[in-house]
Amino acid sequence: MNFLFVSDSFKGSLTSQDTAELLTRAAREVFGADTVCQGLPVADGGEGTITAIKHASGGEFIAMTVTGAAGNPVTARYLAIDGKRAVIEMAEASGLTGTPPEKRNPLYTTSRGTGELLRDALRRGFTDIAVSLGGSATNDGGMGALIALGAVFRDEDGNPLSGRGADLIHVREADFSGLDPRLQEIKLTVMNDVRNPLTGPRGATMTYGPQKGGTPEILARLEQGMRHYREIIIEKTGRDPDALPGAGAAGGLGAALGIILRGEMRSGIDTVLDLLDFDARLKETDLVVTGEGRTDSQTASGKVMQAVGERCRKHGVPAAGLSGSMGDGAMEILDHGISSLMTSVNAPMSLDTALMHARELYYDAALRMFLFIRTGMEMGCRGAQAEQGILGK
Structure with missing residues (x-):
């Protein structure tokens, strides 16, 4: 047997x-x-994904200091399977479990550390990169990750924004011309097992915001900001994040990776099973x-x-x-x-x-x-x- x-x-x-x-x-x-x-x-693409893949298929962890969800430095890892393929787990850098309970406020958390992991993978020459979106502590629409990769978001006075949930409502200009050019040369897979849109009652904020520390008042403020951010994305790309299943994953990082970076949205567990x-x-x-x-x-x-x-x-x-x-x-x-x-x-x-x-x-x-x-x-x-x-x- x-x-x-x-x-x-x-x-x-x-x-x-x-x-x-x-x-x-x-x-x-x-x-x-x-x-x-x-x-x-x-694992289905959430917390523990890179550990499961390494256990079954080998590879090496690459550890580095990045910006944690609460803005403090944290040590996060991603998995190098071989010289070409790498897997990044958002929960490592921007996860809920790694964020102290007293700092779990989606107004002030950022996905910047996940972008820093992706930037390092680009620097090392990986050309087939998968990013798993489960377990996030953020609701910033992926702004933090995009900023780490070279994007700039400015408010009405022309000041650059840092990429937190509270910044969504203040975006007046989104400049993607400075994004790392190597992003155009890689295969980017977005591992995601939810189909939520970016906004609305089933969107990123209203569905997942409460478990990230959002009170009704905070959620109302974030949803207003996310709706405004959606309009900015439509204006810049011509694509509506609410029409992309999974755009609301990881506090809107799904929209950033799937629309702005044009990553391929795939089932997390199917991607893991293929890698194994x-x-x-x-x-x-x-x-x-x-x-x-x-x-x-x-x-x-x-x-x-x-x-x-x-x-x-x-x-x-x-x-x-x-x-x-x-x-x-x-x-x-x-x-x-x-x-x-x-x-x-x-x-x-x-x-x-x-x-x-x-x-x-x-x-x-x-x-x-x-x-x-x-x-x-x-x-x-x-x-x-x-x-x-x-x-x-």
């Missing part, structure tokens, strides 16, 4: 690598020590196990389980789901190549209890899942024997 384990992290409890290790232990206990198990840590040569790994695989912390109606909207299931179905490889819990709409994932779905929570319990005992609960569930699989295999063998007329001889 050849198993491939490809689960997302269980936020707050298990990493993608943890799930692979626990599944390997359980599979070998049920099927024997010679069972071939391969773990493939993945996932389809090629399926050729020698009998069963894939995937999962996430909570499976619900959002799972079938570009998450890890959906992408894994659909690729497995395309290649004729069965895929099973093992998640922490199930919510409304969880069974929709069965329409996307996942043949069964189990949970690690085995009794009524609080979230704190489930998180505290995540490892043992997951391992117990993995054992139960593999025992079911073995039972199914035994039934299949009996059926084959019966058809051949040898059962009971």
